[in-house]
Amino acid sequence: AQSVTQLGSHVSVSEGALVLLRCNYSSSVPPYLFWYVQYPNQGLQLLLKYTSAATLVKGINGFEAEFKKSETSFHLTKPSAHMSDAAEYFCAVTAKNEKLTFGTGTRLTIIP
Amino acid sequence: NAGVTQTPKFRVLKTGQSMTLLCAQDMNHEYMYWYRQDPGMGLRLIHYSVGEGTTAKGEVPDGYNVSRLKKQNFLLGLESAAPSQTSVYFCASSPHIRLYNEQFFGPGTRLTVL
Numbered sequence: 001a002q003s004v005t006q007l008g009s010h011v012s013v014s015e016g017a018l019v020l021l022r023c024n025y026s027s028s029v030p031p032y033l034f035w036y037v038q039y040p041n042q043g044l045q046l047l048l049k050y051t052s053a054a055t056l057v058k059g060i061n062g063f064e065a066e067f068k069k070s071e072t073s074f075h076l077t078k079p080s081a082h083m084s085d086a087a088e089y090f091c092a093v094t095a096k097n098e099k100l101t102f103g104t105g106t107r108l109t110i111i112p
Numbered sequence: 113n114a115g116v117t118q119t120p121k122f123r124v125l126k127t128g129q130s131m132t133l134l135c136a137q138d139m140n141h142e143y144m145y146w147y148r149q150d151p152g153m154g155l156r157l158i159h160y161s162v163g164e165g166t167t168a169k170g171e172v173p174d175g176y177n178v179s180r181l182k183k184q185n186f187l188l189g190l191e192s193a194a195p196s197q198t199s200v201y202f203c204a205s206s207p208h209i210r211l212y213n214e215q216f217f218g219p220g221t222r223l224t225v226l
């Protein structure tokens with residue numbers, strides 16, 4: 001079985017500050033990991049994905065995530081938050097023949 | 113290239129009524145999915161399809177039926193709507209086989225059952 005835990009359903013950061021959204025996974029086999037972003041009243045779109053090629057993954061809009069097997073983590077970061085980053089972020093995992101399993105999401109608020 | 117589209121965008125039903133949600137994709141993807149999104153619960157898979165004419169149950173299939181008569185379309189039906197089915201429904205598609213292929217999402221359908 002596989003699962004994802006996102007720590008913090010709401011995160012607020014000041015504009016220009018570091019963004020850190022946490023994701024821990026559980027999987028009995030090597031996983032593939034994803035971060036999706038959902039802007040208000042829109043569908044989800046892919047930010048980045050880990051496919052075992054490199055542990056540090058760079059995505060769109062300046063986001064990146066690092067796969068740490070020893071910590072079973074795949075935290076999302078951005079050095080400097082922008083107002084346009086306000087959205088809900090979902091971590092997701094898939095492994096072997098299982099389906100994509102989503103976390104419960106983290107709503108990011110940017111403080112001007 | 114419209115990607116994944118969903119019809120309708122909003123709908124209000126009374127308990128016991130039926131309706132069909134339509135999903136269409138123009139990317140020639142093999143796999144299609146229906147999810148529901150509820151506050152604090154993320155996205156949960158209702159049904160999915162790995163190709164034209166095939167469907168399978170996901171995590172929360174009860175109360176829903178699906179059909180994939182054409183490769184580009186995936187229909188989600190509610191035969192007798194219940195207030196517990198009030199949710200935002202998302203359709204997604206992905207290319208064949210590779211587990212690390214991303215899923216492409218539609219804009220969603222907001223359904224309220226009174």
